[in-house]
Protein backbone atom coordinates (compact mmCIF):
# COMPACT_ATOMS: atom_id res chain seq x y z
CA UNK A 1 0.00 0.00 0.00
CA UNK A 2 0.97 3.55 -0.53
CA UNK A 3 3.98 3.18 -2.73
CA UNK A 4 4.59 4.85 -6.00
CA UNK A 5 5.51 3.17 -9.24
CA UNK A 6 9.16 3.20 -8.17
CA UNK A 7 8.34 1.46 -4.91
CA UNK A 8 9.03 4.48 -2.77
CA UNK A 9 6.62 5.19 0.03
CA UNK A 10 4.38 8.13 -0.69
CA UNK A 11 4.42 11.09 1.56
CA UNK A 12 2.65 14.36 1.74
CA UNK A 13 4.41 17.21 0.05
CA UNK A 14 6.20 14.90 -2.39
CA UNK A 15 4.52 16.72 -5.19
CA UNK A 16 7.12 16.20 -7.83
CA UNK A 17 7.98 12.56 -7.57
CA UNK A 18 7.08 12.25 -11.22
CA UNK A 19 9.83 14.69 -12.02
CA UNK A 20 11.79 14.32 -15.22
CA UNK A 21 13.68 11.08 -15.10
CA UNK A 22 17.18 11.55 -16.42
CA UNK A 23 17.87 8.97 -19.06
CA UNK A 24 20.95 6.89 -18.18
CA UNK A 25 22.73 7.88 -21.38
CA UNK A 26 25.44 5.92 -23.12
CA UNK A 27 28.25 7.30 -21.03
CA UNK A 28 30.01 8.74 -24.02
CA UNK A 29 29.69 12.29 -22.83
CA UNK A 30 30.04 13.45 -19.25
CA UNK A 31 26.82 15.01 -17.97
CA UNK A 32 28.53 18.18 -16.92
CA UNK A 33 27.32 20.28 -19.82
CA UNK A 34 23.69 20.80 -19.01
CA UNK A 35 21.18 21.83 -21.62
CA UNK A 36 20.90 25.57 -21.13
CA UNK A 37 17.79 26.45 -19.17
CA UNK A 38 15.11 28.18 -21.18
CA UNK A 39 15.74 31.51 -19.61
CA UNK A 40 13.52 33.17 -22.17
CA UNK A 41 10.55 30.91 -21.40
CA UNK A 42 7.34 32.86 -20.89
CA UNK A 43 5.53 32.11 -17.61
CA UNK A 44 1.99 30.84 -18.02
CA UNK A 45 -0.62 28.75 -16.22
CA UNK A 46 -2.42 25.68 -17.55
CA UNK A 47 -6.20 26.24 -17.51
CA UNK A 48 -7.38 23.27 -19.56
CA UNK A 49 -6.01 20.00 -20.90
CA UNK A 50 -7.39 18.15 -23.86
CA UNK A 51 -5.69 15.14 -25.42
CA UNK A 52 -2.13 16.34 -25.24
CA UNK A 53 -2.98 19.97 -25.91
CA UNK A 54 -2.64 22.43 -23.07
CA UNK A 55 -4.50 25.72 -22.95
CA UNK A 56 -2.20 28.13 -21.13
CA UNK A 57 -2.81 31.67 -19.96
CA UNK A 58 0.13 34.02 -20.30
CA UNK A 59 -0.01 36.86 -17.82
CA UNK A 60 -1.35 35.09 -14.75
CA UNK A 61 -0.25 32.41 -12.32
CA UNK A 62 -3.87 31.86 -11.19
CA UNK A 63 -3.35 33.92 -8.06
CA UNK A 64 -4.40 37.50 -7.64
CA UNK A 65 -5.90 39.66 -10.31
CA UNK A 66 -3.97 39.91 -13.58
CA UNK A 67 -2.92 43.42 -14.57
CA UNK A 68 -4.10 42.88 -18.13
CA UNK A 69 -6.35 40.39 -19.88
CA UNK A 70 -4.28 37.17 -20.01
CA UNK A 71 -3.55 35.76 -23.47
CA UNK A 72 -4.66 32.18 -24.14
CA UNK A 73 -1.97 30.14 -25.85
CA UNK A 74 -2.23 26.58 -27.08
CA UNK A 75 0.81 24.48 -26.23
CA UNK A 76 2.19 21.00 -26.41
CA UNK A 77 4.73 19.47 -24.10
CA UNK A 78 8.38 19.60 -25.08
CA UNK A 79 10.01 16.24 -25.49
CA UNK A 80 12.58 17.10 -22.86
CA UNK A 81 9.87 17.02 -20.18
CA UNK A 82 9.91 13.26 -20.48
CA UNK A 83 6.96 11.60 -18.84
CA UNK A 84 6.20 14.36 -16.42
CA UNK A 85 2.48 14.90 -16.10
CA UNK A 86 1.08 18.36 -16.67
CA UNK A 87 -2.31 19.20 -15.22
CA UNK A 88 -4.66 22.13 -14.85
CA UNK A 89 -3.27 24.57 -12.33
CA UNK A 90 0.34 23.93 -13.30
CA UNK A 91 2.58 26.93 -13.72
CA UNK A 92 4.73 26.41 -16.75
CA UNK A 93 7.31 28.03 -18.99
CA UNK A 94 6.51 28.40 -22.71
CA UNK A 95 8.77 28.83 -25.70
CA UNK A 96 7.99 29.18 -29.39
CA UNK A 97 5.00 31.07 -30.66
CA UNK A 98 3.26 32.48 -27.61
CA UNK A 99 1.22 35.03 -29.54
CA UNK A 100 -1.98 33.10 -29.01
CA UNK A 101 -2.92 33.57 -32.66
CA UNK A 102 -5.02 30.90 -34.31
CA UNK A 103 -3.18 27.78 -35.47
CA UNK A 104 -0.09 28.52 -33.42
CA UNK A 105 1.40 26.07 -30.97
CA UNK A 106 3.86 26.87 -28.20
CA UNK A 107 5.93 24.35 -26.28
CA UNK A 108 5.90 23.77 -22.53
CA UNK A 109 9.54 23.41 -21.54
CA UNK A 110 9.23 23.72 -17.81
CA UNK A 111 6.80 22.92 -15.01
CA UNK A 112 7.36 25.00 -11.90
CA UNK A 113 7.48 23.30 -8.49
CA UNK A 114 3.99 22.69 -7.19
CA UNK A 115 2.57 23.86 -3.91
CA UNK A 116 0.01 21.05 -3.86
CA UNK A 117 -1.25 18.21 -6.01
CA UNK A 118 -4.74 16.78 -5.78
CA UNK A 119 -4.72 13.15 -6.82
CA UNK A 120 -6.91 10.13 -6.95
CA UNK A 121 -6.51 6.54 -8.07
CA UNK A 122 -8.76 4.72 -10.51
CA UNK A 123 -10.10 2.69 -7.63
CA UNK A 124 -9.18 1.94 -4.06
CA UNK A 125 -7.04 -1.07 -4.85
CA UNK A 126 -5.06 0.78 -7.49
CA UNK A 127 -1.95 2.39 -6.08
CA UNK A 128 -1.22 4.32 -9.24
CA UNK A 129 -2.11 7.89 -8.53
CA UNK A 130 -3.62 10.15 -11.12
CA UNK A 131 -2.90 13.81 -10.69
CA UNK A 132 -6.00 15.95 -11.13
CA UNK A 133 -5.15 19.53 -10.27
CA UNK A 134 -1.94 21.30 -9.24
CA UNK A 135 -1.38 24.23 -6.92
CA UNK A 136 -4.91 24.47 -5.53
CA UNK A 137 -5.04 25.75 -1.97
CA UNK A 138 -8.71 24.99 -1.29
CA UNK A 139 -10.88 21.99 -2.10
CA UNK A 140 -14.57 22.88 -2.23
CA UNK A 141 -16.70 19.81 -1.64
CA UNK A 142 -20.05 20.65 -3.20
CA UNK A 143 -22.79 18.60 -1.56
CA UNK A 144 -26.55 19.00 -1.96
CA UNK A 145 -28.59 18.89 1.23
CA UNK A 146 -31.24 17.00 -0.73
CA UNK A 147 -31.91 15.81 -4.27
CA UNK A 148 -29.48 14.06 -4.38
CA UNK A 149 -29.09 13.42 -0.65
CA UNK A 150 -25.68 13.98 0.96
CA UNK A 151 -23.24 11.10 0.81
CA UNK A 152 -21.16 11.37 3.96
CA UNK A 153 -18.89 8.50 3.01
CA UNK A 154 -18.03 10.35 -0.19
CA UNK A 155 -17.37 13.48 1.84
CA UNK A 156 -15.09 11.49 4.15
CA UNK A 157 -13.26 10.20 1.12
CA UNK A 158 -12.71 13.66 -0.35
CA UNK A 159 -11.53 14.87 3.05
CA UNK A 160 -8.87 12.14 2.93
CA UNK A 161 -7.80 13.30 -0.53
CA UNK A 162 -7.69 16.92 0.69
CA UNK A 163 -5.60 16.02 3.70
CA UNK A 164 -3.27 13.89 1.63
CA UNK A 165 -2.84 16.71 -0.88
CA UNK A 166 -2.37 19.28 1.87
CA UNK A 167 -5.30 21.33 0.54
CA UNK A 168 -7.75 23.00 2.88
CA UNK A 169 -11.29 21.61 2.54
CA UNK A 170 -14.47 23.66 2.42
CA UNK A 171 -17.84 21.97 2.63
CA UNK A 172 -20.28 23.83 0.41
CA UNK A 173 -23.83 22.69 1.16
CA UNK A 174 -26.21 23.51 -1.67
CA UNK A 175 -29.99 23.43 -2.13
CA UNK A 176 -30.65 24.89 1.30
CA UNK A 177 -34.24 25.52 0.20
CA UNK A 178 -34.88 21.76 0.12
CA UNK A 179 -33.53 20.56 3.46
CA UNK A 180 -31.93 21.89 6.63
CA UNK A 181 -28.16 21.54 7.03
CA UNK A 182 -28.30 20.56 10.72
CA UNK A 183 -27.48 16.86 10.43
CA UNK A 184 -24.53 17.26 8.15
CA UNK A 185 -23.24 20.26 10.05
CA UNK A 186 -23.47 18.26 13.28
CA UNK A 187 -21.30 15.62 11.71
CA UNK A 188 -18.56 17.80 10.25
CA UNK A 189 -18.44 20.91 12.38
CA UNK A 190 -16.92 19.04 15.37
CA UNK A 191 -14.14 17.86 13.06
CA UNK A 192 -13.21 21.43 12.28
CA UNK A 193 -14.24 21.21 8.64
CA UNK A 194 -15.23 24.69 7.46
CA UNK A 195 -18.63 24.83 5.80
CA UNK A 196 -21.17 27.18 4.34
CA UNK A 197 -24.73 26.86 3.14
CA UNK A 198 -26.02 28.20 -0.19
CA UNK A 199 -29.08 28.04 -2.39
CA UNK A 200 -29.84 28.83 -5.99
CA UNK A 201 -30.45 32.54 -6.40
CA UNK A 202 -29.30 33.13 -2.85
CA UNK A 203 -26.55 35.26 -1.37
CA UNK A 204 -23.10 34.02 -2.33
CA UNK A 205 -21.09 36.71 -0.57
CA UNK A 206 -19.77 34.36 2.11
CA UNK A 207 -18.63 31.87 -0.53
CA UNK A 208 -17.10 34.65 -2.61
CA UNK A 209 -15.18 35.85 0.42
CA UNK A 210 -13.83 32.34 0.97
CA UNK A 211 -12.75 32.05 -2.66
CA UNK A 212 -11.25 35.52 -2.86
CA UNK A 213 -7.61 35.50 -3.86
CA UNK A 214 -7.30 31.71 -3.74
CA UNK A 215 -7.08 28.87 -6.22
CA UNK A 216 -9.98 26.60 -5.32
CA UNK A 217 -10.92 23.32 -6.91
CA UNK A 218 -14.61 22.33 -6.92
CA UNK A 219 -15.63 18.71 -6.72
CA UNK A 220 -19.09 17.25 -6.47
CA UNK A 221 -21.37 14.59 -7.82
CA UNK A 222 -23.65 15.13 -10.75
CA UNK A 223 -26.77 17.04 -9.83
CA UNK A 224 -25.53 18.67 -6.64
CA UNK A 225 -25.75 22.10 -8.25
CA UNK A 226 -22.10 22.66 -9.04
CA UNK A 227 -22.77 24.13 -12.49
CA UNK A 228 -25.43 26.38 -11.02
CA UNK A 229 -22.83 27.58 -8.54
CA UNK A 230 -20.07 28.05 -11.12
CA UNK A 231 -22.41 30.02 -13.38
CA UNK A 232 -23.46 32.25 -10.51
CA UNK A 233 -19.85 32.84 -9.46
CA UNK A 234 -18.50 33.34 -12.99
CA UNK A 235 -21.29 34.95 -14.99
CA UNK A 236 -19.55 34.29 -18.29
CA UNK A 237 -18.31 30.80 -17.39
CA UNK A 238 -19.87 29.37 -20.52
CA UNK A 239 -18.14 31.93 -22.67
CA UNK A 240 -14.81 31.35 -20.89
CA UNK A 241 -15.05 27.62 -21.51
CA UNK A 242 -15.97 28.11 -25.16
CA UNK A 243 -13.01 30.46 -25.56
CA UNK A 244 -10.84 27.64 -24.31
CA UNK A 245 -12.48 25.45 -26.90
CA UNK A 246 -11.84 28.00 -29.59
CA UNK A 247 -8.17 27.94 -28.68
CA UNK A 248 -8.02 24.16 -28.71
CA UNK A 249 -9.81 24.28 -32.02
CA UNK A 250 -11.28 20.92 -31.26
CA UNK A 251 -14.85 22.00 -31.29
CA UNK A 252 -16.00 20.76 -27.96
CA UNK A 253 -14.74 20.70 -24.49
CA UNK A 254 -14.15 17.22 -23.16
CA UNK A 255 -16.20 16.79 -20.05
CA UNK A 256 -13.38 14.87 -18.41
CA UNK A 257 -11.05 17.83 -18.17
CA UNK A 258 -10.88 20.38 -15.43
CA UNK A 259 -11.07 24.05 -16.38
CA UNK A 260 -9.73 27.04 -14.47
CA UNK A 261 -11.97 30.13 -14.43
CA UNK A 262 -11.27 33.54 -13.02
CA UNK A 263 -13.70 35.00 -10.53
CA UNK A 264 -14.75 38.58 -11.21
CA UNK A 265 -13.85 39.57 -7.67
CA UNK A 266 -10.43 37.92 -7.70
CA UNK A 267 -9.33 34.35 -7.21
CA UNK A 268 -9.72 31.34 -9.47
CA UNK A 269 -11.86 28.24 -9.40
CA UNK A 270 -11.15 24.97 -11.11
CA UNK A 271 -14.26 23.06 -12.09
CA UNK A 272 -13.76 19.31 -12.36
CA UNK A 273 -16.66 17.92 -14.38
CA UNK A 274 -15.19 14.47 -14.75
CA UNK A 275 -14.30 13.69 -11.18
CA UNK A 276 -17.04 11.35 -10.10
CA UNK A 277 -15.08 8.97 -7.93
CA UNK A 278 -12.20 9.39 -5.60
CA UNK A 279 -10.06 6.27 -5.45
CA UNK A 280 -7.69 6.41 -2.51
CA UNK A 281 -5.45 3.44 -3.23
CA UNK A 282 -2.44 5.74 -3.36
CA UNK A 283 -2.90 7.22 0.11
CA UNK A 284 -0.83 5.77 2.96
CA UNK A 285 -2.93 4.50 5.85
CA UNK A 286 -1.61 7.13 8.25
CA UNK A 287 -2.97 9.84 5.98
CA UNK A 288 -6.32 8.06 5.75
CA UNK A 289 -6.48 8.00 9.53
CA UNK A 290 -5.33 11.58 9.88
CA UNK A 291 -8.41 12.66 7.94
CA UNK A 292 -10.49 10.98 10.67
CA UNK A 293 -9.15 13.02 13.58
CA UNK A 294 -11.95 11.87 15.86
CA UNK A 295 -10.79 8.27 15.41
CA UNK A 296 -7.03 8.69 14.91
CA UNK A 297 -6.59 9.49 18.58
CA UNK A 298 -8.30 6.25 19.52
CA UNK A 299 -5.76 4.10 17.69
CA UNK A 300 -2.94 4.66 20.19
CA UNK A 301 -3.84 1.46 22.02
CA UNK A 302 -4.18 -0.63 18.87
CA UNK A 303 -1.83 -3.59 18.46
CA UNK A 304 1.21 -2.94 16.29
CA UNK A 305 0.31 -3.11 12.59
CA UNK A 306 -3.41 -2.99 13.38
CA UNK A 307 -5.55 -3.00 10.27
CA UNK A 308 -8.26 -1.25 12.34
CA UNK A 309 -10.70 -3.80 11.02
CA UNK A 310 -10.13 -6.79 13.26
CA UNK A 311 -11.46 -7.81 16.68
CA UNK A 312 -8.34 -6.60 18.43
CA UNK A 313 -8.70 -3.04 17.17
CA UNK A 314 -9.20 -0.58 19.99
CA UNK A 315 -11.45 1.68 17.94
CA UNK A 316 -14.56 -0.29 18.90
CA UNK A 317 -13.96 0.50 22.53
CA UNK A 318 -13.09 4.09 21.67
CA UNK A 319 -16.44 4.53 19.98
CA UNK A 320 -18.33 2.52 22.62
CA UNK A 321 -17.04 4.98 25.20
CA UNK A 322 -18.62 7.78 23.23
CA UNK A 323 -15.41 9.34 21.89
CA UNK A 324 -16.58 9.25 18.28
CA UNK A 325 -19.72 8.48 16.33
CA UNK A 326 -20.30 4.88 15.18
CA UNK A 327 -21.10 6.14 11.66
CA UNK A 328 -17.61 7.59 11.46
CA UNK A 329 -15.99 4.29 12.40
CA UNK A 330 -18.23 2.51 9.92
CA UNK A 331 -17.19 4.96 7.21
CA UNK A 332 -13.48 4.51 7.99
CA UNK A 333 -13.81 0.72 7.98
CA UNK A 334 -15.67 0.69 4.69
CA UNK A 335 -12.91 2.74 3.21
CA UNK A 336 -10.19 0.49 4.61
CA UNK A 337 -12.05 -2.62 3.43
CA UNK A 338 -12.39 -1.18 -0.04
CA UNK A 339 -8.64 -0.60 -0.12
CA UNK A 340 -8.22 -4.30 0.63
CA UNK A 341 -10.30 -5.10 -2.42
CA UNK A 342 -13.59 -5.84 -0.73
CA UNK A 343 -16.50 -4.61 -2.81
CA UNK A 344 -18.08 -1.45 -1.51
CA UNK A 345 -21.49 -2.27 -2.84
CA UNK A 346 -23.77 -1.62 0.08
CA UNK A 347 -24.51 1.78 -1.30
CA UNK A 348 -25.11 4.84 0.74
CA UNK A 349 -28.50 5.77 1.98
CA UNK A 350 -27.65 9.39 2.52
CA UNK A 351 -29.18 9.20 5.95
CA UNK A 352 -27.32 11.06 8.59
CA UNK A 353 -28.00 9.56 11.97
CA UNK A 354 -26.81 12.47 14.07
CA UNK A 355 -27.79 10.88 17.34
CA UNK A 356 -26.22 7.61 16.31
CA UNK A 357 -23.85 7.78 19.23
CA UNK A 358 -26.04 5.74 21.53
CA UNK A 359 -23.17 3.87 23.10
CA UNK A 360 -23.85 0.47 24.49
Ligand SMILES: Nc1nc2c(ncn2[C@@H]2O[C@H](COP(=O)(O)OP(=O)(O)OP(=O)(O)O)[C@@H](O)[C@H]2O)c(=O)[nH]1
Pocket residue numbers: 174175176177178198199200201220221222223224225226227228229
Ligand atom coordinates in the same frame (compact mmCIF):
# COMPACT_ATOMS: atom_id res chain seq x y z
N1 LIG B 1 -34.13 23.43 -5.33
C1 LIG B 1 -32.90 23.73 -5.76
N2 LIG B 1 -32.46 23.25 -6.92
C2 LIG B 1 -31.23 23.56 -7.33
C3 LIG B 1 -30.36 24.39 -6.55
N3 LIG B 1 -29.18 24.49 -7.20
C4 LIG B 1 -29.30 23.79 -8.33
N4 LIG B 1 -30.52 23.22 -8.43
C5 LIG B 1 -31.04 22.37 -9.50
O1 LIG B 1 -30.42 21.10 -9.43
C6 LIG B 1 -30.25 20.56 -10.73
C7 LIG B 1 -28.79 20.19 -10.96
O2 LIG B 1 -28.03 21.39 -10.91
P1 LIG B 1 -26.67 21.54 -11.72
O3 LIG B 1 -26.09 22.87 -11.37
O4 LIG B 1 -26.84 21.21 -13.15
O5 LIG B 1 -25.83 20.38 -11.01
P2 LIG B 1 -24.39 19.85 -11.34
O6 LIG B 1 -23.83 19.50 -10.02
O7 LIG B 1 -23.64 20.81 -12.16
O8 LIG B 1 -24.68 18.55 -12.12
P3 LIG B 1 -24.08 18.11 -13.52
O9 LIG B 1 -24.39 19.23 -14.47
O10 LIG B 1 -24.83 16.84 -13.83
O11 LIG B 1 -22.64 17.91 -13.28
C8 LIG B 1 -30.73 21.62 -11.70
O12 LIG B 1 -32.05 21.31 -12.05
C9 LIG B 1 -30.69 22.90 -10.87
O13 LIG B 1 -31.63 23.84 -11.29
C10 LIG B 1 -30.87 24.90 -5.31
O14 LIG B 1 -30.22 25.61 -4.55
N5 LIG B 1 -32.14 24.53 -4.97
Ligand SMILES: [Zn+2]
Pocket residue numbers: 299302303306307308309312313314315
Ligand atom coordinates in the same frame (compact mmCIF):
# COMPACT_ATOMS: atom_id res chain seq x y z
ZN1 LIG C 1 -6.93 -0.50 15.25
